[in-house]
Amino acid sequence: MITNLYFVRHAHSTYSPDELNRPLSDRGIEDAKLTTNLLKELDINLVISSLYKRAIQTVEGIAEYIGKEIELIDGFRERLLSEHPIADFDKAISKVWTDFDFSLEGGESNYIAQKRGVEATLQVLDRFxxxxxxxxxHGNIQVLIMNYFDQQYDVHFWEQLAMPDIYKLTFNKKSLVQVSRTKKDELSLSNTVL
Structure with missing residues (x-):
């Protein structure tokens, strides 16, 4: 049985140390509207989101369009890189992607974050x-999930993700059979990584 998961990386957000409540920026709000218009063309049955406000705001338009409440699933939240501010973000990302067992103080290793995201994904595939x-x-957890099913999706792939970005993952039962991206020129995409 074929199940399609449309992973939507959130639109551009206004930086805040409050990860849970960080909202979309003005540009992000406009891009979320474009995202909704793209998703309206598809036969969407359900909308799920990370608990983080920026992810919810990016997909709330399609949930309203199909008349369904967004189901919040913690497993799709962004990976926690560290509990402290990071001086060199690029170096930290490089290290965790080089060694899946490495974690910064108070942070999640790639392995731990990936396990959380994949468990959430497999539960969704079972239920729906x-x-x-x-x-x-979010970008990092999305690519970690994709990496579990196909290792070509790595840190270099993550670096190319836009905000927002939409990838359709087609599964036959729990086997990934195809990955496709929405038409890039239909979204106002920035390559900003937050």
Missing amino acids: KGQNIVIGT
Whole structure:
């Protein structure tokens, strides 16, 4: 049975140390509207999101359009890189992607974050077989999930993600059979990584 998961990386957000409540920027709000218009063309059955405000805001338009409440699933929240501010973000990202067992103080290793995201994904595949599901999420956890199913999705792939970005992952039961990206020129995409 074929199930389609549309992973939606959130639109551009206004920086704040409050990860949970960081909102979309003005540009992000406009890009979320474009994202909604793209998703309206699909036969979406359900919308799921990370608990983080920026992810919810990015997919709330399609949830309203299909008349369904967003189901919040903690497993799709962004990976916690460290509990402290990071002086050299690029170096930290490089290290965790080089060694999946490495974690900064108070942070999640790639392995731990990936396990959390994959468990959430497999539960969605079990619960909603044969449906088209939008998942509002974040760049790093999205790519870690994709990497579990196909290792070509790595840190270099993550570096190319835009805000927002939409990838359709097609599963036959729990086997990934195809990955496709929405038409890039239809979204106002920035390559900003937050």
